[in-house]
């Protein structure tokens with residue numbers, strides 16, 4: 001029997017939006033998903049135009065998210081959407097996620113999962129209560145060579161891990177473009193729509209997830225400094241955090257949106273007793289390993305020597321670069337595979353073909369944001385990261 005193409009409804013991602021179009025391309029890339037419904041914008045005319053432009057049936061281009069849930073549930077099961085994808089600004093993630101879960105739909109949501117930890121826990125409770133699946137768009141953990149890095153650390157190639165250094169350096173908020181009509185900048189600097197963190201919530205969260213995912217370690221204490229460089233901005237635009245991991249490893253997380261001139265400079269380095277690895281998002285198809293006792297290795301996507309779990313995350317032979325959209329597509333494919341396997345419950349092991357960032361990672365991420373903010377605002381040197 002052929003594989004059924006899953007049906008997707010989108011919240012947000014209307015004309016002029018950034019990430020919605022990336023999600024649509026990624027969901028479609030492997031033929032796993034078909035976009036059949038949406039509430040693309042709170043502006044009714046833009047919503048209508050967006051649905052039309054995307055070839056979504058006018059009857060399934062809904063005036064609001066709630067109308068989409070009700071309208072889809074009124075359809076026969078064989079027509080109705082399987083899952084919603086939420087690509088709106090952050091303040092809508094919690095109400096939309098909970099409403100969709102309670103209406104019986106699986107949820108794939110953009111990061112950060114919520115505005116704060118209490119909201120994150122409320123979504124987790126709804127996931128537990130409804131038994132629906134919930135995935136998060138921590139894009140960078142979808143790259144093939146991030147999986148290679150994770151697998152090498154997990155199988156002990158580097159020895160016991162001592163250092164985890166992660167940097168996420170952007171420059172696009174170096175000026176007050178949030179007050180000059182830049183839509184993406186405007187809500188990201190508004191605490192009511194972005195959440196507790198500015199740069200911290202927007203990209204510090206990616207850095208934190210990547211550091212824990214690849215190292216396999218969990219942060220237990222941190223010491224943070226938050227700054228707002230652009231005058232009048234209401235949320236942080238620059239973050240420095242010292243990290244202590246369970247087991248004794250130490251780390252540093254730097255995230256900035258005022259590193260003038262920088263593009264999307266996400267870079268991770270992990271060092272153990274025998275050597276270290278380095279991966280950078282702007283050169284995602286190269287992983288560099290350097291050793292104490294032997295020459296350095298350059299590992300290439302699609303090349304020899306990769307872990308078995310990497311091949312399933314690639315579509316082209318070596319030398320045909322895959323990137324951002326494909327990394328997203330890997331998460332969509334894994335989410336689809338989990339949904340198809342109706343017996344599957346809970347999260348599978350990192351590395352398996354149906355692994356995707358889960359509710360647990362989302363909640364840890366929210367705990368990270370809150371702990372950074374409380375530590376940076378206090379005289380404490382170290383604060384414990386408490387998830388529960």
Ligand SMILES: NC(=O)c1ccc[n+]([C@@H]2O[C@H](COP(=O)([O-])OP(=O)(O)OC[C@H]3O[C@@H](n4cnc5c(N)ncnc54)[C@H](O)[C@@H]3O)[C@@H](O)[C@H]2O)c1
Pocket residue numbers: 011012013014015016017018019020039040041042043064065087088089090092110111112137138139183184187202
């Ligand atoms: N994973 C990643 O790498 C990544 C990258 C960029 C953005 N994001 C996340 O994606 C989300 C969206 O970011 P963006 O940059 O695309 O924002 P954006 O401002 O470009 O787009 C937001 C969209 O949501 C729509 N919207 C707002 N209120 C709505 C409502 N009530 N109903 C339906 N639609 C509504 C807007 O009309 C717009 O189309 C954020 O949570 C952000 O953190 C993630």
